[in-house]
Amino acid sequence: MYNQVVKTSMQLTLALIKPNAVFVPYVIQYIHKILLDENFFIIRRTHLRLSLDQAGDFYKEHQLKFFHNRLVSFMSSGPLEAMVLYRDDAIAHWRKLIGPTKVYQTIYSHPSSIRGIYGLTDTRNTIHGSDSPATALKEIKVFFPNFNIEDWKQHEEPKLMSGMFKLDEEAFVHHPL
Ligand SMILES: Nc1ccn([C@@H]2O[C@H](COP(=O)(O)OP(=O)(O)OP(=O)(O)O)[C@@H](O)[C@H]2O)c(=O)n1
Numbered sequence: 001m002y003n004q005v006v007k008t009s010m011q012l013t014l015a016l017i018k019p020n021a022v023f024v025p026y027v028i029q030y031i032h033k034i035l036l037d038e039n040f041f042i043i044r045r046t047h048l049r050l051s052l053d054q055a056g057d058f059y060k061e062h063q064l065k066f067f068h069n070r071l072v073s074f075m076s077s078g079p080l081e082a083m084v085l086y087r088d089d090a091i092a093h094w095r096k097l098i099g100p101t102k103v104y105q106t107i108y109s110h111p112s113s114i115r116g117i118y119g120l121t122d123t124r125n126t127i128h129g130s131d132s133p134a135t136a137l138k139e140i141k142v143f144f145p146n147f148n149i150e151d152w153k154q155h156e157e158p159k160l161m162s163g164m165f166k167l168d169e170e171a172f173v174h175h176p177l
C-alpha cells in the first residue's frame, strides 16, 4: 500500500530552456546539475525550434497580454532545449526551483532560484515549467509527439521505479535497463 501512495504522487512535467540560455554552457550545466541533485528523472530530451505560429499556440493563454508579441518572437528566435521530467511532485517542485515569472522582482525575492540567478528580463527568463498536470500533458505533446505516455508507463516507468536505469551522460537522459 505504501508503494501505491508514493507512486500516485509521481508526475511528469515539461522543462524548457529558453533561447537566451540554450547555448550558454555554464547555465546549461547549472540547470542539469540541479535536476540530478533534486532527483529528477530525465525521461526524454531534445532541441527544437518553434515557428512563430507554434510559439503563439504554445502561449495561447497569453494572446491578449501586452507582452505576447515579444514573448512569441523571443520563443521562436532560436532552438529550445526541451526535457520531459519525472519525479515526486515534479510540477510544483520544478516551478519552485525555477522561481517566479518576473525576473526584475525575482532577483530580489528569490535570488537563488534559476530565474533569480540566470534570468535576463521578465520575457527572457531562461526557463519554463508546466503549471498543471493537464498543461504538462499538452506541452509534452508539442515537443515529443511520439512519446506515448501509456507505453512509457507500462514499459519504462516500472524499471525506473525499481532502480533499473542508468544515466546516459552524453545524451543527458535516464535510460531504463
Ligand atoms: N505595460 C507594461 C510594460 C512593461 N512592463 C514591465 O516593464 C519591464 C521593462 O520592460 P521593457 O524594457 O520593455 O523590457 P526589456 O527589459 O527590454 O526586456 P524584455 O523585452 O525581454 O521583456 C518588463 O519587465 C515588463 O514586464 C509592465 O509591467 N507593463
Ligand SMILES: Nc1ncnc2c1ncn2[C@@H]1O[C@H](COP(=O)(O)OP(=O)(O)O)[C@@H](O)[C@H]1O
Binding pocket: 062, 067, 071, 100, 101, 102, 122, 123, 124, 125, 128, 129, 131
Ligand atoms: N509581465 C511580463 N513582461 C514580459 N514578459 C512576460 C511577463 N509575464 C510573463 N512573461 C513571459 O511570458 C511567459 C509566460 O508567462 P506565465 O505563464 O505568466 O509565466 P510562467 O512562465 O512562470 O508560467 C513567461 O515565462 C515570460 O517569458
Ligand SMILES: [Mg+2]
Binding pocket: 131
Ligand atoms: Mg505559464
